[in-house]
Amino acid sequence: MSTSSDSNAIEEGLSFRPKFDANGLVTCVATDATTSEVLMVAHMNEEALRRTIASGEAWYYSRSRQALWRKGETSGHVQRVAEMRMDCDQDAVWLRVEQTGAACHTGRHSCFYRKVEAADGGARLSFVDADKMFDPKTFYGK
Numbered sequence: 001m002s003t004s005s006d007s008n009a010i011e012e013g014l015s016f017r018p019k020f021d022a023n024g025l026v027t028c029v030a031t032d033a034t035t036s037e038v039l040m041v042a043h044m045n046e047e048a049l050r051r052t053i054a055s056g057e058a059w060y061y062s063r064s065r066q067a068l069w070r071k072g073e074t075s076g077h078v079q080r081v082a083e084m085r086m087d088c089d090q091d092a093v094w095l096r097v098e099q100t101g102a103a104c105h106t107g108r109h110s111c112f113y114r115k116v117e118a119a120d121g122g123a124r125l126s127f128v129d130a131d132k133m134f135d136p137k138t139f140y141g142k
Helices: 003-013 046-055 135-141
Strands: 026-032 038-044 059-062 069-072 079-086 092-099 116-120 124-129
Touching: 038 046, 038 059, 038 092, 046 059, 046 069, 046 079
Parallel strands: 026 092
Antiparallel strands: 026 038, 059 069, 079 092, 116 124
16 A cells, blocks of 8 residues: 555656556557657556667557567557656656657557547547558558
């Protein structure tokens, strides 16, 4: 159980103390350093966070593949980190990146290419900024 003193140190102090979840991950939001557009949301484990800091390029942890990966290692669409920030309780990371090519594995600039709209008492999606920059089959197969 954390004390008020611990919370104060984490929230107001300058010690880098990432708070990983039960799976050893922190959520990471990547935005374009120039436009501030949200590009993607992913997760980092301790190794991905360490490699990102050391290399200046974004590294993530894939929950589906259970593997560490460097953004762009397959496609060449890398993310150079312009700035990294932690949120108040150090359980989420914000990367401001210089994105080469597309951020999304679907071939789009951003993973956020669909808008949610109210419809018939529920919701539906519509495409926005959904043009593909590359064919994913070229890099990822299938």
